[in-house]
Amino acid sequence: MDLTSNTQVSAYETLGVPEIWRLKEGKLEINLLNQGKYVSASTSLSFPSIPAVEGISLFLENSMNMPMSAVRREFRQWVLQQL
Template sequence: MVASISLNRIEIPAGQRIYLHDIDWQELEQILLELGDKRATRIAYFDGELEIRMPLPEHERAKVLISYLLVVLLEELDLPWESLGSSTFKKESMKAGIEPDDCFYLKNCRAMIRKKRLDLTIDPPPDLAIEVDLTSPTQISAYEALGVPEIWRYKNGKLVIFILADGHYIEVSISPTFPTLPVREGISRLLERSTEMLMSEAIKVFRQEVRQWLK
């Protein structure tokens, strides 16, 4: 007899994750339905392998701060944007699904206004995703399959920028979204200082720094 246990009965401590193997697409859809939308956990799925993780408070603070800093950059450059946060992005033909820590539409932002459902067979993937790697690495294979052009990953106390090239991610020193600005160094430096600052103070400091860059 094979035991069947509802996922709602499984508790995942903060900073931990569980892995489920040999999950087909129909099972993934059922699991997402069972987990529901109002949850703290996030999933990553690629080619039958499903990861369900529970972020730490430290993870959430870094995620929110990086997102705010990105918004500062976009505002100071007067660039349009739309965020869909940790929405579920999935595509059956690629056997891939991901819930980013945050994501932004830039080139395609106007197409996402009032979007209630995502269908990656017709909708574009986000232009930029943010991932905070504190306890384990991001599921890069899912991002490659879905074709997200740029990922900002916070790992080992630094911001690392990856761009998609020929179907695979490569690390770069300059964000193609902000080609003339020292984004990687500036945000990494601010994140290091932010441990002793309120988030509101950190954002003000960064905005002043960006304005110096733009002079």
């Protein structure tokens, strides 16, 4: 995960990073490496049973209107329900 810069996707492709998560306009985007190029995915290789894109995007949206402690608590509960 790279939070400090807007690294070009081609750099990760060259390195063979199997999965990247990026935040674009407040929404999570997951890309998986497939035959040397990234393709958009709705689930993660690391967390296949969790609908990460829709769930995390929702919690990011909620974090604008709720205290972070409440968002973290709800997020933990949501993850446990997904497992």
